Amino acid sequence: MTHTGLHVWSLLERFDRTKPVCVDCETISFDDTVKALRPYHGHRVSGIAIGQSGIEPIYLPIRHRYEIDSLLPFTETIEAVKEWAEGVEILVNINVKFDLHFLGVDGISFPNAQLHELKILARLVNNSFSSYKLSKLAQIYAPEHLKSDVVAAWAKAHNTEDYGAVPLDILGPYAKQDTVAALAVYAKLLSELPPETLKSWQNEMRCTPLIFRSEQRGFPCDRPWFEKRRFETLVECVKLESEIRKQSKAIMGLDTFNPRSPAQLNDYFTQRGIPPVAFTDPKKNKKGISRPSWNTKAMEEIAKTWRDAQNQPDPMAKALVKYNKAMKIESTFYSGWLEAMDPNGFVHASWDQAGTRSGRLSSSNPNAQNQPRGKSKYSIWEGVLIPDGRVGVHFDASQIEYRIFAHYAEDPELLAIYAAHPETDFHQILADRLGLPRDFAKMINFALLYGIGIKKLTRNIVAALLDFDSVPNRKAEALMGRDPLNIRKVLRRYCALTCADPIAVLAAIPDDGEIDRAVLAKVSREIIDEYHRMTPAIKKLQERIKTVLYARGYLKNYFGRRYYMGPDKAYVGLNYLCQGTAADIFKMGMADILGHAECKAAGVEMQFNVHDAIFADMPAGFAQRFWEICLECFGKVEGFKVPLLIDGEVAFNNWKHATKIVKNDVLGSAIGALFYLRKSA
Structure with missing residues (x-):
């Protein structure tokens, strides 16, 4: 030296x-x-x-x-x-x-x-x-x-x-x-x-080096693919902007129009005779003034509900919805991710273990958790690569927050169903109880879990029912018994609860296809009331949360993690319990799986995680054993009342064509993925 x-x-x-x-x-x-x-x-x-x-x-x-x-x-x-x-x-x-x-x-x-x-x-x-x-x-x-x-x-x-x-x-x-x-x-x-929080602290300490390693390595991306998608989306934005300006010139006589200008948007909709459907938060204004909001959500509402004298929607609102979404996708996912890539094409996103009150991981630079969903045309999964010679395996906790919801609610019937059939769909259980379509039951479950409030839940159900009005001849279909969206089932439920005549209710729908919002609001409230009558344990749990907050000022999840809040915030308490418990279970699973001696020896690398899911790549020969370790380790929580399960997918080259792991056979599922790739090539 x-x-x-x-x-x-x-x-x-x-x-x-x-x-x-x-x-x-x-x-x-x-x-x-x-x-x-x-x-x-x-x-x-x-x-x-x-x-x-x-x-x-x-x-x-x-x-x-x-x-x-x-x-x-x-x-x-x-x-x-x-x-x-x-x-x-x-x-x-x-x-x-x-x-x-x-x-x-x-x-x-x-x-x-x-x-x-x-x-x-x-x-x-x-x-x-x-x-x-x-x-x-x-x-x-x-x-x-x-x-x-x-x-x-x-x-x-x-x-x-x-x-x-x-x-x-x-x-x-x-x-x-x-x-x-x-x-x-x-x-x-x-x-x-607090001594009871020690287990959560130990869990977090086990996860920190694993998350650091994932950030340090990064995950590979296809730069040319992102550049191509960015160019295509910008072309789409230019075309939409041209359409918007054409409409503004016809209505306002303007040669120039900025679709991102709140003032010009306000002038357009005022001249068009379209009232605002949303307003800005006065707390975010220096003068404390609330003004009309013309954001994407407002545009969606106007495009869905407003009609002119000829029963035609406003073309500007529809174009603005597409334009705003395309601009956000371009800046957030295409330009944003291109900027985040290092010279070798790797993205080193940051994962914050303490970024949320619940304990759930958050992501930034870029936000790798907030990606376009499902089969969206803006999906970026094709541009996220799996290194050559390796296979990607993704596992996701199955309905974990709803299973935790059932654990805390202690509903004997729910617990018995899960004990007899661990793979039961939580939303379907409630749908069967209420005699409603699964999507409506899911909407109510989501609302109660995330504490959005009864007023907003009612608005959401009304909005879902209004989708019935968005397709021509939907009324005729309902009257004739052809009803793919189950609107008749919901209305029949309303009729049964209110002793109304189903034919009269359906006949009351005007010829233009619109349903009275007051009728829908009543349907919504009846559905919610019936939900609580059929599942009283949920409301009892909410009352218990309020009582605990009055008594000591904080909630405590299964792992001892505390959530300080006043009784006036009890409506979000259930959300913190469920999300926080899910976060602790997920982190425990991450540490047990990625920290497993066999996984470390085989060179398993976590690319990133999305809430309750982990995406990892590994040598192809280890994929089956990795999945077995996932099944052995995840969700093994002593004393938990509901079984915790995972679903998995396997992928080659990129994550777009990931194939579900069937019967726990990773190799067989992988062959299916390869066949799909060759067929689509």
């Missing part, structure tokens, strides 16, 4: 690597207009601050825009830190994975360290804070270590976004103080962690 290396090592030796250590990086983008947040796009570590409780922290500057002579020799410093890091047992910080990504680019890793993320710990202690930034947590738990953000102030005064330009005599002390504050907050949070 060189003289400089020995000097750096002497600084590092002051820290006891068996005790918690905080390592905090300052970063450099080499560009005054860009914040240094992207290690896989050329941004790098500027300096490394290291701290430990009771020991003076150090700062190791290795890159800087200007003060080159003040830097430590790069190679010797990196080699010393690399050797030291291998012996660290507990690594603590806020956004700990962020620093690990930057350090990893320089070859520094902490292979033997537990990763203790402060945001996760803080969420488990109290999940009701408005912010989980270090400054906010220090204000609450370590006010003696609060400091002014001198680095941000200097950067603003000197018109730069790059902290690599900040003088070292400002940057170094600032970074060292961050480690002191982080460790003080960490000690306080550990002392306040």
